[in-house]
Amino acid sequence: MPIAYCLLSLACTFSPMHLRTTPWSLALWLLAALLVLFVAGPLLRLLLQASPASLGTALRDPELIASIWLTILTATSATALSVLLGIPLAYLLARVPFPGRRIIAGIVELPVVVPHPVAGIALLLFLGRQSPIGQGLGALGLEFVNRVPGIVAGMLFVSAPIVVSAAREAFHSVDPKLERVARTLGDTGWKAFRHVTLPLAGRGILAGAVLAWARSVSEFGSIVILTYNPKVASILIYDRFTLFGLPAAVPAAVVLLLIALAVFTLVQLLAPGRVEHR
Amino acid sequence: MIRLEEVRVRLGGFVLEDVSLAVPAGGYGLIIGPTGSGKTTLLEAIAGHEPLERGRIILRDQNVTRASPESRRVGFVYQHYHLFPHLTVEENIGYGLRHATVAARAERVAELADSLGLIPLLPRSVRGLSGGEQQRIALARALAPRPTILLLDEPFAAVDPATRRVLRRELRTLHEREGITTLQVTHDFEDAMRLGDVVAVLADGRIAQAGTPESVFRYPNSAFVAEFIGTGTVLRGTVERSGPGARFAARFRSNGLDLEVVAEREGAAYAVIRPADLLVSRTITQAPAPRNRFDATVTRVERGSAVALVHLDAGGTALLAAVMTTTAEELELAPGERVAVAIKATAIHLI
Numbered sequence: 080m081p082i083a084y085c086l087l088s089l090a091c092t093f094s095p096m097h098l099r100t101t102p103w104s105l106a107l108w109l110l111a112a113l114l115v116l117f118v119a120g121p122l123l124r125l126l127l128q129a130s131p132a133s134l135g136t137a138l139r140d141p142e143l144i145a146s147i148w149l150t151i152l153t154a155t156s157a158t159a160l161s162v163l164l165g166i167p168l169a170y171l172l173a174r175v176p177f178p179g180r181r182i183i184a185g186i187v188e189l190p191v192v193v194p195h196p197v198a199g200i201a202l203l204l205f206l207g208r209q210s211p212i213g214q215g216l217g218a219l220g221l222e223f224v225n226r227v228p229g230i231v232a233g234m235l236f237v238s239a240p241i242v243v244s245a246a247r248e249a250f251h252s253v254d255p256k257l258e259r260v261a262r263t264l265g266d267t268g269w270k271a272f273r274h275v276t277l278p279l280a281g282r283g284i285l286a287g288a289v290l291a292w293a294r295s296v297s298e299f300g301s302i303v304i305l306t307y308n309p310k311v312a313s314i315l316i317y318d319r320f321t322l323f324g325l326p327a328a329v330p331a332a333v334v335l336l337l338i339a340l341a342v343f344t345l346v347q348l349l350a351p352g353r354v355e356h357r
Numbered sequence: 358m359i360r361l362e363e364v365r366v367r368l369g370g371f372v373l374e375d376v377s378l379a380v381p382a383g384g385y386g387l388i389i390g391p392t393g394s395g396k397t398t399l400l401e402a403i404a405g406h407e408p409l410e411r412g413r414i415i416l417r418d419q420n421v422t423r424a425s426p427e428s429r430r431v432g433f434v435y436q437h438y439h440l441f442p443h444l445t446v447e448e449n450i451g452y453g454l455r456h457a458t459v460a461a462r463a464e465r466v467a468e469l470a471d472s473l474g475l476i477p478l479l480p481r482s483v484r485g486l487s488g489g490e491q492q493r494i495a496l497a498r499a500l501a502p503r504p505t506i507l508l509l510d511e512p513f514a515a516v517d518p519a520t521r522r523v524l525r526r527e528l529r530t531l532h533e534r535e536g537i538t539t540l541q542v543t544h545d546f547e548d549a550m551r552l553g554d555v556v557a558v559l560a561d562g563r564i565a566q567a568g569t570p571e572s573v574f575r576y577p578n579s580a581f582v583a584e585f586i587g588t589g590t591v592l593r594g595t596v597e598r599s600g601p602g603a604r605f606a607a608r609f610r611s612n613g614l615d616l617e618v619v620a621e622r623e624g625a626a627y628a629v630i631r632p633a634d635l636l637v638s639r640t641i642t643q644a645p646a647p648r649n650r651f652d653a654t655v656t657r658v659e660r661g662s663a664v665a666l667v668h669l670d671a672g673g674t675a676l677l678a679a680v681m682t683t684t685a686e687e688l689e690l691a692p693g694e695r696v697a698v699a700i701k702a703t704a705i706h707l708i
Binding site for chain 1: 401404405406425426427429431432433435439441442443452453455456498499501502
């Protein structure tokens, strides 16, 4: 009960002026505080678990460093591909009415609801050596199973919907008439997009890309099936946990968490339309 | 020159049908019509933003029906300005001049900013500017590349009446100075009367009437046009011949009103009576004596700075008269007062 008492005190102390202390406002603050505690608690506990000495050792661990660089490289590649392919799709979905638009939008969102190991199996069947596409790409020198491109494919699969969704929302927020004005001022369709729509939607797209990057960094389920080796950070941490136990996994986990926190901070700074309602 | 030939545009379920219109080079055309009549769609079709299903668009003697918007060299100003929010005022005005030299661009921007009173705003962001300021910037931006055709979509709709008067004057001055063929969309016939050489009334995607503002105002061809442009009172009734000839003396009866008119056909008709043609007095003494004289009761008086609109009830028929405000005061016109009303037979326009 001490925790409940603390939360209740917090609710009474910090409830805003316009939210008078009513049973409704108390319940509101209490439930909100519980969730915040549930999310922040374990992460804080993890950060406190690693001693500075063990963190120093972890940062000198060549396997971990290589794994983190591999994660950053593949996540950046997957994000770049998401942006390159996702922006045209998002623009079409936001601006051009075409038959089957809703179906296409639904298909792109599917990875969000597909369990990630299932995504990994689907990618294995689609890009593996047994599939015609996998064989065709293999003939061109592009292998996916237990290869770096497999990591990128897994990350792309789970992060692309984030970019498409963010970009579509960003394009929605830009009035199409601005492009029309630009065209009457001499711009081609491409130039109007580049000089008007893209700069105005850029902030939203960038925030989506950063989120997609973070999602790629944290991906495990699909990659573990498609490319166990070389190991990205999430797989390496899992590997150490299963082989050597918690003490071996914690420092690596903390390093990855710190990277994720840095990205999270960046997203918060870049997020469009952050309005303080007073 | 702008010439539209039997233009048809489909936009979802809405169809702009059989629109033909011509604005001479250097002329000022106006399209007026109620909301949803297709005014903006028509302008966007001329600018190349909406494809035509049928017909032709001729600009400067060139068929541009299938030309891209950027190749039509048309200036476009939207009702809600649509300034580029990520650019400064100066960058907005100079947007269409990015291919010009820096010096030429700066000179043209300064020239337009000077004539529209925008010099102090040039380095500022366009966010937070007043409606009038934004409208001036949008106008300067459209004029900067020196288009020979300017399309204006309700440019005064979102500004206050005082700014509207100033903008209207500035627009007319710019139009004359730059010699641009202009087509403006409005729902305000006042704009048409003050600015236009040609006016077209659009209703449900079709042109209901086109001509000079004066001719459309004096001789509306339908009850819709008369009512929409606010010509005055539109009465529904019947015409009965009382004299010989192709253009004959007749009686027009509507509700309790029996008026002498000059008609060209008998039967059901609408009579349009302009407010200024109704003579209101305490006793009818005007000369030459109008044929139609009747009593009416004042129901409401709307006093303007120069003209007062007097709402009348003549035996159950509502009429609208316009008198000088000073006259309204001299006659002590007020609701409930009985007045004498007169109108010449030739002043009643029959449709």
